[in-house]
Amino acid sequence: MMQSDKTWEYQGYLMRSSRIEDMEEYYIQGFCRQDDEGIRMTGSKNHYTKEEVTTYFQNCLHDPNRYDFLIFAPDGTMIGESVINEIDWESRSANFRIYLFSPTMRGKGIGFWAICTTRDFAFESLHLHRLSLNVFAFNEHAYKAYLKAGYREEGRLRDAIWDKTQYADDILMSILEDEWKESHNSDTQS
Structure with a gap:
């Protein structure tokens, strides 16, 4: 599918397609200032080199099986x-992930707006049948946001995550096209 530049706004916040000119800020904001909570909640490693991040960013821009949106x-x-x-165009399925770089931006509804906006794009524009994700059991805030956005738990990888002090489950969740249509139609009729 041909990728085009997409933009959405919410209470002054902006989400749009990644662009090559975003690469330096992506490295600085997302990887030079990582916080412990963000690392823990995403399973990220503590340090990335600039070369790792810029190579990854460039590869993402040219990958026809993904859509990367930045939030401002x-x-x-x-x-x-x-x-x-991880879009599989034949089965019309993909994976979803989100990360707010700054702890001061979490818990304000911005993430939930981005979750719903990206979900809607996946079904409306990409015509996907299934959108799935993984969330760690100790990330209760994200888990509740995914449930509220219509995702359903479909399984757990028990004790699959070591949190430096304890094991935790990796929860598998998804939303299907029909479930999205049902919830989307009831949202628009309210």
Whole structure:
């Protein structure tokens, strides 16, 4: 599918398609200033080299099986990303992930807006049948946001995550096209 530049706004926040000119800020905002909670909640490693990040970013821009959206605060600062990746066009399925870089941006509804906006794009524009994700059991805030956005738990990889102090489940969740249509239609009729 041909990728085009997409943009959405919410209370002064902006989410749009990644562009090559975003690469430096993506490295600085997303990987030079990682916080412990963000690392823990995403399973990310503590340090990435600039070369690792810029190579990854460039590869993402040219991958026809993914859509990378960046999230910006009202002042223009890049604060996160929302991604549809691992698209299987034949089965019309994909994976979803989101990350808000700054702890001060979490818990304000921005992530939930990005989750729903990206989900809607996946079904409306990409015509996907299934969108899935993984969330760690200790990330209760994200788990509740996914449930509220219509995702359903479909399984757990028990004790699959070592959190440096304890084991935790890796929860598998998904939303199907018909489930999205049903919830989307009831949202628009309210």
